[in-house]
Amino acid sequence: MEERPVEEPGPARRLDLLKALGDNTRYAIYLELARSPRPLSTADVAESLGLHLNTVRPHLERLREVGLLESRPDASGGVGRPQKLYEPARDAPSLGLEPPVYPMLSEMLLQVAVDSAAETATVLEAGRDAGRAMAHRVAPDRSCTDCTVEMLDQLGFDPATATEGDRTTVGFGHCPFADLARSQPQVVCSLHRGLMEGFAEELGGAVVESFCDLSARTPCRADMVATGTSL
Numbered sequence: 001m002e003e004r005p006v007e008e009p010g011p012a013r014r015l016d017l018l019k020a021l022g023d024n025t026r027y028a029i030y031l032e033l034a035r036s037p038r039p040l041s042t043a044d045v046a047e048s049l050g051l052h053l054n055t056v057r058p059h060l061e062r063l064r065e066v067g068l069l070e071s072r073p074d075a076s077g078g079v080g081r082p083q084k085l086y087e088p089a090r091d092a093p094s095l096g097l098e099p100p101v102y103p104m105l106s107e108m109l110l111q112v113a114v115d116s117a118a119e120t121a122t123v124l125e126a127g128r129d130a131g132r133a134m135a136h137r138v139a140p141d142r143s144c145t146d147c148t149v150e151m152l153d154q155l156g157f158d159p160a161t162a163t164e165g166d167r168t169t170v171g172f173g174h175c176p177f178a179d180l181a182r183s184q185p186q187v188v189c190s191l192h193r194g195l196m197e198g199f200a201e202e203l204g205g206a207v208v209e210s211f212c213d214l215s216a217r218t219p220c221r222a223d224m225v226a227t228g229t230s231l
Contacts (some may be wrong), residue, residue, distance in 0.1 A: 020066045025051070028061045030068055030088075037156025038174045039085035060086055060219050066106075068092050075173070088135060110180055113187050127194020128201065135202035145224050146207030151199055166226040167209075171219060181214055189213030189220075196222055 030049055033040055040048075046056045063069040063086075065199045070089040073082040113123065138147050145161075145168045152159045158173035175181055181188040193211040200206050210223045 014137040016066045017068060020062055020068060023059070025055070026063060028057050029056065030063055033069065033086055034088050036087075037154070037176050038158045039072070039087040041083045041085055043083070045086070064200055068080025099164075106180060110184055110187060118187070118188065123187055123190040124194040124197070127196075128198030129194075130191075131195040131200075132202040134195075135199045138203065140203055140205075142201050143226070144203040144224065147203055148196060148200055148206070148224065152196075168206075168224045168226075169221055170224060171221045175220065185214040189215070193222070196224075200224065 004019065007178050018111055021030060028049055029045055032045055042056050042060060045051070045060070046053045049056075060069065060071075064071055067089055069086050071084040074085050075082070077150075082117075134151060135147075138151070140147065146224055149159050149170060152170065152172070156174060156176035160171045160173055162169045177188050177192065181192075189211075190213075193208070193213070196211070197208045200208055205228070206224045206226050208222055208227045212219070212221050
């Protein structure tokens, strides 16, 4: 099904949006979420901005009511009532907070890769090169797996881990590449896999043994196995 372009809001809705963001606290909250690579909970926003939870909650709900944010339950399996996770709504109008050229550039480059029929091995190696470069900026004072999980968290994958023996399964709670990955998983997911492989390879101490992406019948995840060697 062809995706329809996002329509610009009419004058009435635009006024509601501007009124909602006219409050300094709500503006700061929206800016924090717009800049975050992954959805944030009420507690995340409160901690980041140094605000009380009871101050943040009504502002988040107001931003959601006017259509600037959308929310979903946190399915990470914590104890008690699930928290809500907030992120900018997909159809929220651009307010000059996002660099619009980057998504456009990503889509164009992805189309170039598809049109040129880039082989999977070539795509994987491009991801590995990026992963190796990122590993050079990491102080290897922890295990390779811990460093890889932290890298994924910083990129917005919201990783969760389960370890048994020398094997750690890393689940991806959120994909910052989701829109592009749905349209071209063979390219985007291969880049993600290569990124993890190159990062782990450069640090040493673990390898990515398996990687399940959107083409698999299991949730997006990867298995890392400790090798006992590191830099």
